[in-house]
Amino acid sequence: MRAVLPNLDKVSPYRSISPRELMDASDTMPDLVRSFERDGSNAATLLREFMRHIAKVARPYPDAYFALGQKSEDAVDDLGNRAFSSCASIEKGRFPFSGRTPFASFVQEGFDGRTIRYHSFYAKLSITRELLRDDYAFNLRRNPVLRWRAELYANIGAVLKGSCTPVPQGRGLPPKWARNTGALHMVRPLEVAIARVRDLHTDDIQAQVFEALRTAGPQTQSRLTHIIEAATGCPIAEDHEVDPTEDDTADRMGVRQAVAEAWSTLEDSDKSLLIALARGSSYDELIAASPSLNNKVAVSRAVSRVGSLFLEVVTEAIGGTADATATPRTLIEPILTVLAELYPHDFA
């Protein structure tokens, strides 16, 4: 039997890789941003760097945070491109941008690569995570399953504001909510709270909230939403597609014009009512913003004027009343979108 020897010369790494390349550990991000800000050069390299980090940031997020409710390669690419555009061209008011575009801020403040990456990708409030938040908020309105979650969140909020006490967490965190029952309870893990809420066998949101707080101690509104959702399950089991009613009508100049014209015919109290309704404000919040609405006649008059002088006029202008398939909700969506664009301080 003849032994077959391997030809090691053909697989020697020293012959195929010569001279040996050493990795460069220097941080290129600050220079890439600086040159892009100066004259637009190195855009492709900088975008490629963005894509690499955004792919990493996006990894833990579920489908609900991406365009069309699907976490695909295209959706992550889209996120990367939008984050890049946002850093390049959208002025941000908050710290550390102070009315500048993120890229301009990075250059003017002389940030190092780690700080640039922190504010662009990794911080809890980074540019990338803001976009993920906005996509998630959009999907929460449009996807039937997620919409149920948003409505649950709103219903839980009504219970909390009516019967519980907020416990500030500080540092920009949302408050936790507690019940002042006076009794001492052992705080149990969230899984126990989910099981206890499930064992209630009730649809009463208040009972579910109280049980969750009694079992798991003070919780944020979003955490309570997840506890109750996990315990009761989402009632919609099919048709997970995103509502095809997109906001494309909002791009039409006609809608903008109709909204702007109708808005100008309203009195201040009418506008206050519309703003309060769009924000889901309580009656007390409405009165605080517009004291003249502190009686039934004034509210009734404002409701009537807003309905006939604004909403009916605009829906007719966009052809909604002639569309047999249109529902009040599908007619209102584009109006609210245009209002948010025209009057972002009040509606966005």
Place this chain on the structure above:
Amino acid sequence: MSNELYSSLFDTSVPHEGTDKLVAAFAEVGRLRRAAFDLASDEMHEGIWAIEDAAEPQVLRYAADDRDEQTATYSGDGYTVTVRSESQAWTATLDHGTPGASLKIDNEWVTLELGSAVDLPVDALPEALTLIDLTGREISLGRT
């Protein structure tokens, strides 16, 4: 009473007629938009999906290096120290210099012995080391 009238606009179980139906729909959509944004913002501020720490480029560089151990030599003012990673622990060995000198790592002091490896409380190869000799003089050791 005015409160009831206003609140009824948000109540989907209350029937509305005429243009009030549009106002109620506006309230319903507004409430949903507000809830969706607040829920998404709450989750962002709570950092449910956020892992804020990004690995240092140097750590990434060494993570990509598949050699069994990491080694670097630091020297300055007659002292030479070798730092190496072995089985996920970092050690320092004094190759040249007076025994008994110490390395200062943050608030910890590590006393060096000639030719012997001692544990070093670092997670990655430092850019430089600070050595305190027996007279208390502070010497910066750079990578060579």
